[in-house]
Amino acid sequence: xxxxxxxxxxxxxxxxxxxxxxxxxxxxxxxxxxxxxxxxxxxxxxxxxxxxxxxxxxxxxxxxxxxxxxxxxxxxxxxxxxxxxxxxxxxxxxxxxxxxxxxxxxxxxxxxxxxxxxxxxxxxxxxxxxxxxxxxxxxxxxxxxxxxxxxxxxxxxxxxxxxxxxxxxxxxxxxxxxxxxxxxxxxxxxxxxxxxxxxxxxxxxxxxxxxx
Ligand SMILES: Nc1nc2c(ncn2[C@@H]2O[C@H](COP(=O)(O)OP(=O)(O)OP(=O)(O)O)[C@@H](O)[C@H]2O)c(=O)[nH]1
Ligand SMILES: C=C(OP(=O)(O)O)C(=O)O
Numbered sequence: 609x610x611x612x613x614x615x616x617x618x619x620x621x622x623x624x625x626x627x628x629x630x631x632x633x634x635x636x637x638x639x640x641x642x643x644x645x646x647x648x649x650x651x652x653x654x655x656x657x658x659x660x661x662x663x664x665x666x667x668x669x670x671x672x673x674x675x676x677x678x679x680x681x682x683x684x685x686x687x688x689x690x691x692x693x694x695x696x697x698x699x700x701x702x703x704x705x706x707x708x709x710x711x712x713x714x715x716x717x718x719x720x721x722x723x724x725x726x727x728x729x730x731x732x733x734x735x736x737x738x739x740x741x742x743x744x745x746x747x748x749x750x751x752x753x754x755x756x757x758x759x760x761x762x763x764x765x766x767x768x769x770x771x772x773x774x775x776x777x778x779x780x781x782x783x784x785x786x787x788x789x790x791x792x793x794x795x796x797x798x799x800x801x802x803x804x805x806x807x808x809x810x811x812x813x814x815x816x817x818x819x820x
Contacts, residue, residue, distance in 0.1 A: 609656065609708050609728070609732040609753070609754075610656065610657070610658035610708070611656055611657050611658060611707075611708050611709065611710050611728050611751070612657075612658055612659050612660075612661065612700045612704070612707050612708070612709050612710075613651050613657055613659075613660045613661070613709075613710050613711075613712050614661050614663060614681075614693055614696040614697055614700060614709055614710070614711050614712070614758075615644070615647065615648060615651070615660060615661070615662045615663070615678070615711075615712050615713070615714050616662075616663045616664070616683075616689055616692045616693055616696065616711070616713075616714060617640075617644050617662055617663065617664040617666060617669055617673075617714040618640075618664075618666075619664070619665055619666045619669075620637035620638075620640050620641055620666050620668060620669055621637055623636070623637065623640035624636055624639065624640040624643070624715065624790070624791070626791050626792050627639065627640075627790070627791070627792065627793065627796065629793060630792070630793035630796060630815065631815055635811070635815065638811050639808070639811050639812070639815070640714075640715070641668065641669055641672060641807075642717065642805075642807035642808040642810070642811040642812075643714060643715045643716070643717045643790060643807075643808055644662070644669060644673060644714040644715075645672060645673065645676065645805070645807040645808075646716075646717045646718075646719065646804060646805025646806070646807050646808050647712065647713070647714050647715070647716045647717065647719050647805075648660055648662065648673050648676050648677075648678050648714075649676055649805060649807075650716075650719035650720060650721050650724060650805060651712060651719065651721075651724060652676060652677050652678070653721045654721045654724045654725050654728070655725060656724075656725050656728040656729060656732075657724075657728070658707075659678075659679060659700075660677070660678045660679065661678065661679045661680075661681050661696050661699065661700050662678045662679070662680055662681065662714070663681045663682075663683050663692040663693065663695065663696035664680065664681075664682075664683060665682055665683045665686075679700075681695070681696045681699045681700075683695070689760075689762050689763065690760045690761065690762055690763070693711045693758060693760040693762070694758065694760060696711075697709050697711075697752075697758045705755075706754040706755050707754070708732070708751065708752065708753045708754050709751070709752050709758055710728065710731065710749055710750065710751040710752070711749065711750045711751075711758060711760055711762070712724075712748065712749050713748050713749075713762075713789050715789045715790045715791070716748060716785070716786065716788060716789055716790075717790060717799050717804040717805055717807075717808035718784075718785045718788050718799040718800075718802040718803055718804050718805070719785050719786060719805070720785040720786075720803075723782070723783045723784070723785045723786050724785075724786055726780060726782075726783055727739055727749060727778060727780060727783050727786050728751070730778050730780055731749070731751035731753075731778060732751075732753065734751075734753065734775075734776040735752070735753050735756045736750070736751065736752050736753070736756055736758075736759070736773075736774060736775040736776065737750075737751045737775055737776045737777070737778050738750045738751065738767075738770040738771075738775045738776075738777060738778065739777075739778050739780070739783065739786055739787060740767045740777060740787065741767070741787050741788075741789050742784065742787040742788045742789065742795075742798070744767065745764075745765060745766075745767055746762075746764075746765075746766050746767055746789065747762060747766040747767055747770050748786055748787055748788075748789050749786060750762070750770060750775060759773050759775075761773055784802060785802055785803075788802055796812065796815075800812060
């Protein structure tokens with residue numbers, strides 16, 4: 609099955625606010641962009657991915673991510689994350705109404721293409737499926753097969769809300785890079801230990817000193 613990924617991205621000036629203690633104001637937008645660049649590059653390299661649509665109103669991110677090969681969908685609803693995902697899904701399905709679609713967070717800087725492949729292959733077995741985040745509270749990927757509504761319920765406790773919505777939780781080992789979203793400085797250190805992509809590695813160099 610070939611998936612269309614829908615990746616939401618907040619305007620960079622407001623993104624990753626919980627990293628403000630780790631990356632001071634001037635550096636945080638660049639870090640959020642680097643996370644998105646590494647996420648999009650790893651996703652576009654995946655043989656199970658037909659294309660990637662990024663839902664964002666950020667002009668710089670739109671330029672940089674379209675240069676990688678992503679389609680940009682303006683965040684027209686301006687109604688937060690789930691509205692952006694529902695909109696992005698509707699837009700990509702205008703051309704391909706039956707397309708399998710998966711929402712993927714833009715803050716997965718350690719994302720490894722083979723692990724994403726395994727997650728998407730597993731998701732293809734169910735009408736709707738999701739992957740819990742590394743903290744086991746949230747969600748990093750929500751998939752809807754051909755003709756299925758996405759019904760995104762991201763945000764606090766989204767693991768429980770996606771399960772309650774009828775999506776099947778994917779119980780997979782060894783897909784840590786797909787689960788490792790980065791919200792805090794501790795998450796960033798964990799992602800760096802897993803191994804981040806080149807954009808994040810370049811920005812993170814100098815941000816964190818060993819043991820900080
Ligand atoms: N297009 C769009 N994307 C959003 C919006 N809110 C959050 N996102 C994206 O949704 C994903 C998950 O959000 P979070 O992990 O909370 O990221 P964040 O909002 O940048 O982080 P905090 O500011 O620390 O809450 C990230 O890829 C965000 O960029 C929104 O209103 N519109
Ligand atoms: C948006 C989510 O999480 P967080 O803001 O914790 O990354 C989520 O897990 O649904």
